[in-house]
Amino acid sequence: MSTARIQPTVTAACVLSSTIKHHFGLTSLRLPTNHSAAFRRQRIKRNLTVSMSATSVSEPLEICVKASLTVPDKLGDCPFCQRVLLTLEEKNLPYDMKFVDLGNKPEWFLKLNPDGKVPVIKFEENWVSDSDVITQALEEKFPDPPLAIPPEKASVGSKIFSTFIGFLKSKDPGDGTEQALLDELSAFNDHIKENGPFINGEKVSAADLALGPKLYHLEIALGHYKNWSVPESLPYVKSYLKEIFSRDSFVNTRALPEDVIAGWRPKVMG
Numbered sequence: 001m002s003t004a005r006i007q008p009t010v011t012a013a014c015v016l017s018s019t020i021k022h023h024f025g026l027t028s029l030r031l032p033t034n035h036s037a038a039f040r041r042q043r044i045k046r047n048l049t050v051s052m053s054a055t056s057v058s059e060p061l062e063i064c065v066k067a068s069l070t071v072p073d074k075l076g077d078c079p080f081c082q083r084v085l086l087t088l089e090e091k092n093l094p095y096d097m098k099f100v101d102l103g104n105k106p107e108w109f110l111k112l113n114p115d116g117k118v119p120v121i122k123f124e125e126n127w128v129s130d131s132d133v134i135t136q137a138l139e140e141k142f143p144d145p146p147l148a149i150p151p152e153k154a155s156v157g158s159k160i161f162s163t164f165i166g167f168l169k170s171k172d173p174g175d176g177t178e179q180a181l182l183d184e185l186s187a188f189n190d191h192i193k194e195n196g197p198f199i200n201g202e203k204v205s206a207a208d209l210a211l212g213p214k215l216y217h218l219e220i221a222l223g224h225y226k227n228w229s230v231p232e233s234l235p236y237v238k239s240y241l242k243e244i245f246s247r248d249s250f251v252n253t254r255a256l257p258e259d260v261i262a263g264w265r266p267k268v269m270g
Contacts, residue, residue: 060094062122064109067099070258075099077255077263079213080131081119086209087135089249091142135206149205156199156207157188161214167228168221169267178228185230185237192236197243204247212244213254220260225268 063084066076075081075097088095100109105116113120113129120129123141128134139148163184167177191199199207219241222228230237244250255263 060096061088062096062098063088064098064100064112064118064120066118067101068256068259069103069262070256073099074259075253075255076102077217077259078118079217082213082216082253082255083131083210084119084121084134084138085253086212086249087138087147087206089252090147090204090209091138091145093138093142131210135209139206147204147206147209149200149207153195153200153205154207156191157184157211160184160188160211160218164214164218164222165267168225168264182231185234188240189234189236192240196236196240198240204244208244212250215241216245216250216254217260217264220257221264221268224261225264 063081065081065085066078068074068076075085076099085095085097100106100118102116102118110116112127115129117129119131119134120127121134122128123137128137135147139146160181163177163181167181170177195201198204199211219229230241232238245254
């Protein structure tokens with residue numbers, strides 16, 4: 001294993017699954033070079049850790065992400081964008097972020113992705129959306145270090161986010177939404193106790209990179225709007241949060257707390 005920047009070559013590692021290729025049917029579009037209010041970019045340079053069999057990139061991967069609601073030229077609060085950025089960080093891939101104002105989506109972005117959602121990433125000449133598809137493509141194109149997880153562990157903690165949203169939006173303390181969240185967190189606590197410190201054991205995996213940003217939103221939003229935090233009776237959940245939130249990849253890609261609070265305000269107040 002060495003650290004180097006290498007020129008791309010055509011190898012078997014470049015071949016994606018049929019599922020990924022299906023999503024590569026998106027229209028290619030040249031991004032504007034101006035720095036309008038609806039578009040900002042920030043280039044993140046990383047040394048590429050590669051092996052002889054790994055596919056590399058000669059230029060940073062271009063990715064459209066949500067712009068901050070509170071501070072100009074900063075990353076916004078989308079947990080799905082952070083999931084992809086975490087994957088790029090953990091795989092030591094360089095990337096070039098384009099900040100998109102989702103409250104004022106520019107025409108070029110809507111042509112690129114008519115759904116108007118982020119993240120969207122460029123692979124060669126094709127733009128690909130959906131964090132599930134993007135992270136699978138990254139795993140196939142750049143397999144080192146591996147982040148894949150066994151199917152039986154892929155859904156661990158998957159219901160925490162929806163129960164968090166239910167509790168956050170609830171205005172009735174007795175409607176059971178808090179208990180539903182506690183039940184999911186308790187099940188997750190048991191899993192980490194038996195399998196931790198991460199979902200798949202000793203090493204971080206794609207499942208952690210998907211769940212971590214959602215738990216970050218949970219901690220900030222419930223702390224602000226409900227004065228609520230993960231109880232001490234769930235020590236393995238608390239240790240998991242500490243492990244995930246302290247990783248360099250997470251620190252490099254996390255949203256500002258003010259953006260998380262602002263992002264959830266319409267759902268809480270509405």
